[in-house]
Amino acid sequence: MRGQASIIAMIVIFFLILATIGLVLYLSTSYMSLQKEYLQVSQILANKAKENLLIGYVNNSLSIYNSGSVVTKIVAILLINRTNVTIVPENITVPPNTNVIIHVKSANGYVIITSYGNSFYIAPLSGKSKKGEIIDISLCKSIKKA
Known part of the structure; x- marks a missing residue:
């Protein structure tokens, strides 16, 4: 029984680590996309002022x-x-x-x-x-x- 509990605990910890890595990657990608859009908007506003x-x-x-x-x-x-x-x-x-x-x-x-x-x-x-x-x-x- 103890062996099964430790295996189940390891599987749960493994999936928690995978979920955490997935969340970090998602947040990183979202931040990069947001930063790219911000730069595009900044460029448009700068060009608008120069027109x-x-x-x-x-x-x-x-x-x-x-x-x-x-x-x-x-x-x-x-x-x-x-x-x-x-x-x-x-x-x-x-x-x-x-x-x-x-x-x-x-x-x-x-x-x-x-x-x-x-x-x-x-x-x-x-x-x-x-x-x-x-x-x-x-x-x-x-x-x-x-």
Whole structure:
């Protein structure tokens, strides 16, 4: 009987050790995954802060100059009118120090939405962007909308 009890005790201790090792490995993997996600979010927030667009408007065309230090991806343009807002999905990549022209429908105001979550507003009547900057569109690359 004593021999059986000691064997059972050893088996229980063995399984407890296995369970402990499994728990430690699970927690370690979870921590590494969490740390990786934290670094990704930190990088996105850092890039969001570096993103800066200068916007001009002439004859139903938005001129967008990326004056920031990161590549910007324009994901949508909001056309703001007095009674409604129209969302125009886009997929335009703008490298740093590059101009693009996007042909748009007439509206009272436009909001450029980027993949980092930043938004940039321009009111065509004033010709000024959110920060009051106007850019020359004469040297800009043109992008035709489908």
